[in-house]
Amino acid sequence: MLDRDATLIDLVRDEETGTINTAFHPSHLRLLPGVVEGLRLLASHQFVLAIATNQPGPAKGYYSVEAVKKTNDALVALLSNEGVTIAEVAACWHHPVGAPSGDPALTFDCACRKPKPGMLLDLRASLGFDASQSWMIGDSAGDILAGQAAGMRTGLIFAETRCELCPLRAGVLAVEKRATPDVHGATLFAVAKAIVALG
Secondary structure (H helix, E strand, C coil): CECCECCCECCEEECCCCEEECCCCHHHCCECCCHHHHHHHHHHCCCCCEEEEECCHHHHCCCCHHHHHHHHHHHHHHHHHCCCCCCEEEEECCECCCCCCCCHHHECCCCCCCCCCHHHHHHHHHHCCCHHHCEEEECCHHHHHHHHHCCCEEEEECCCCCCCCHHHCCCHHHHHCCCCCCEEECCHHHHHHHHHHHC
C-alpha cells in the first residue's frame, strides 16, 4: 500500500500565491525521485502495488471528486508507461470539519481517513492480501498509524531537504514519537531496498 502525495508525486507549488497543494489535475503530476525504481524493485519481489490516499479537497470545496479521479487515473497510466502496475486506488474524500464551500455530504468523521485503517482494510478485502506480509509506505505519521492499525509493517519516506509539510518539520523523530516505522529512507527507492533486505 502506497500513499500518493509526497510519496509518489510531488506537491503543487503556486509561486504567485506561495501556496502548496496536492495534485488535482493530470498536468500537476511529477513523480518524485526514486519512485519508479522503488516500485519496480518491489514488483520484482512479487509485491502487489496499490494506492491509499486521503483527498479531502472536495470536502473543503477546493476541487471536485471527478478532478481527483482523473488525476489518479492519469497517475496509474503514467506509472504503467514506466512498467509499473497499480492494482487498485482507494481514496478517502472526507474531512471531519470540511469548509463552507465544500460538499457537506463529504464532511463527517469517517472510518477510512488515515490514520484510521478503513481504506487499507477495504483494499485487503478487495485484493486478498495477507496483512502480516504487507507494507504501508507513506510520508506521515498518519500513514504509519494506519498501516499499524491494519496489521501491516510500515515504511516512512522522509528526505530532510523536503520539510514543507508541518508534521515532518522536526524530522523522522517527530513521526517516531507517535509511531515508529519499521524502515525509513529519503526516497521510495531507499525504503524499497530496506524492505527487500528484510526478506
